[in-house]
Amino acid sequence: MDTRYIISSDGAKIAYSVAGKGPALLLAHGGAGRYNRKLWNDTNWVKNLSEKFFLIMPDIRGYGDSDKSEDPSFYSIENIMEDFNNILKDCNIESYYYFGWSYGATIGFQVLKNNNKIKKAVCAGSCLGDYFFKFVAPKMIDKFEKFNYHKRINSLDELDLTFEDKLWIKETNLEILIAQYKAWEEWPCIMPVDIHTKLAIYSGTNDNCELLEQLNFQKEELNKHNINLEIFNNLDHYELISNVDVVLPWVLKQFNE
Template identity: 30%
Template sequence: MDERYYKQVKTQRGFTYSYYFSPPAAGKPFLLFSHGFPSASYLWLKQVAFFQPLGYGLVIPDNLGYGGTDKPTDPKLYLASGLVQDMTDILDAENIDKIIAIGHDWGAILLSRILNHQPQRISAAAFCAVGYCPSTVPLRDLFASEVFAYQRFFIHPDGAPLMEKNIDAMINVLWGERPELVKETMCINGATRACIESNRRTPLPPWMTEEDAEMIRTSLLTGGLTAPLCWYRSVNEETIINEDAAVPPAACEIHVPMLFVAFKKDYIARPEFWTETHKTYPKGPLTLKEIESDHWGVMSHPKELNEILLEWVEGLGM
């Protein structure tokens, strides 16, 4: 990502956010891209290379805990309403009223919360890999599935220091040579800890360059993993659970156009997890697409994903 396009803003909560910003050409809308764990704004590098030359405005934050953004280590500060306010503060700083938002992983969950708390700021919403997660469905219940066994290690007090110590083993666990490997390394209780404690090294996936791996490595070691892992720890915070439970069911309905791009070989955020949710909550136009990738299709299959996003965005007529 070209550092010349990065800006900073201090939000009402007192956090300094770093974000990539490119203004739109005449008649083009703004796109907000929101990343998840353990990425920063660089996750969307190939989307920037595609959409920026087409004249689309871009707002791509380093979410709280990542990149050039502040890194608080109290999980209570990752309260949905606070994170949503941070996002709206960024939009306000750029005088953006409404935006087309695209989210991946935890970025898709953050997009869900913006739709629940500040829906007037979103003109259309696209979810990649992780589908819409309404506040009425507790994340703690969703993550109880054994496919999320790795999260028990993520939230353990020694999880962050172990991953920092053996960062290459951690990268190998998250980005395995084959999509199926996560079934062995992340979806069995104790497996993720065993891989990282033993500093197990395996080949990177064929699409990942050493430059990609170094970008991930540098980003995570520069800021550490304690803050990013607060997104997982926040799931068990009673304050956050109670806030989600207080959101009225009507506020969880989606009345703007929505796109879900399923990543068919994602064996953790499995496409079928979102089937019932997507039957229930979207009340406006719903577009369903899929690509043959694992969880990291944003990086591994940019051509397919970019074409899907562009067709959908152009079809919105905004």
Template identity: 30%
Template sequence: MPIFTCATTDGGTLVFDRQGAGSPLLLLHGFGQDRMLWHRYGWVERLAAHFTVITVDLRGAGASFMPTEPQAYGLDLYQSDIQRLLETCGYHAIQIFGWSFGGTLGLQLLARMPAVRRAVIAGTFVGPIFTPERIEPQITQFSELATAKQQGRLAELNITPSMQAFVERTNMPAYLARLRGCMSWPILSPSELKQPFLLYTSTGDGYVVDRVREQQAALTMAGGTVEIFAELNHRELVTARDKVEASVLAFLQQPTSDR
């Protein structure tokens, strides 16, 4: 698989790959993930039959650069990263498919970047997401885990094997900076979305599905399509590809608009 890089406006490097043929489709991973998520669950292979599929390690993730200052994770810098990626690839218009954090970023890009013509958004909603009430407890938790990792006593803590493995493989200073940085993002409203989008969640997606149901009318009025699947949890919205891919493909293959 060919690997490519592009430079960011603040001196970093993003790593991405590109496969397939057709109109460009950018896949945006979740907060604790990297671009390989899309390969692991067969999305790249499936979508590359119809599109040129680009998967990128967002700043602070995967093989891309890992700044450790919260200000390096402001929305404007994420947006400039995507703009640089498009320029590197020579694209003037793209579609986006984002899950969880990648979906939240995708919504912001849909509202802010004319080059983003359409988006599939999974496992998030429009509105106050990165609130102090939600993020600060995570900062406290992961700060304690980061300290334990640094002191070599992570195995002594009463945490799950999967959490231990996550902390061991993660650049924790960068992870904590990302958590702090995302609290500075502006709050988006449905009325700011001017291009078509499919937003999907599921009855097992925790508080997200409740928020989506509350704002479903406003999302529809903004030109969105809302789909609520049954009994998929947050992670399965992307890992259970066989359950959701028909809706994703049907939306992405609709004729595009230049409005």
């Protein structure tokens, strides 16, 4: 993929790639320190969508070739939304479709509340409300600070972790991840009533159990505000995008309705 860059007002250099032709579709990847815009090629979304859409694929700040920081304020939702707006401006895009998975879906809810340029949006593996900001983010901060402590004193073997997890911890700047979760604690709560653009949300029966509980709890409110919800059988969190043959027909249907 070609790499383009924009510079946001805080000086952050943000990378993105484009592919295909047609109406604009912004693809926002997941987080947890593991993903970047290459995800869309790796999971065949580019292959399946490039003849239908002009794909815009940012590296969200903190990921891939975009700038990173250990300062939580760097990851404010205002900064991330400005990054996206600057990329869209760089591409001369006035209106667009939005697809986000996991972290990208959580960002999508914020963008929908604050942006009238989105035609329709599909968000996978996340939910509205503030459950993740109030309860999940603090737990993740504690978890990664514990990992970071054992990493510093070279005692990861004391933790019940797989070899792959230990390797990932050794190779990852956990301070960046901790900063992102601290920023999450300050993100505003977005509820179904705040969404005025056509939105669809999906998950899988093997996704995070806390997420599924929240989606089930919100089901009536989502329906009241015409937000489509689909729970795919036997899909876990990553399979929400890696199992493209299963989910993509439903995603395209949401964009076409």
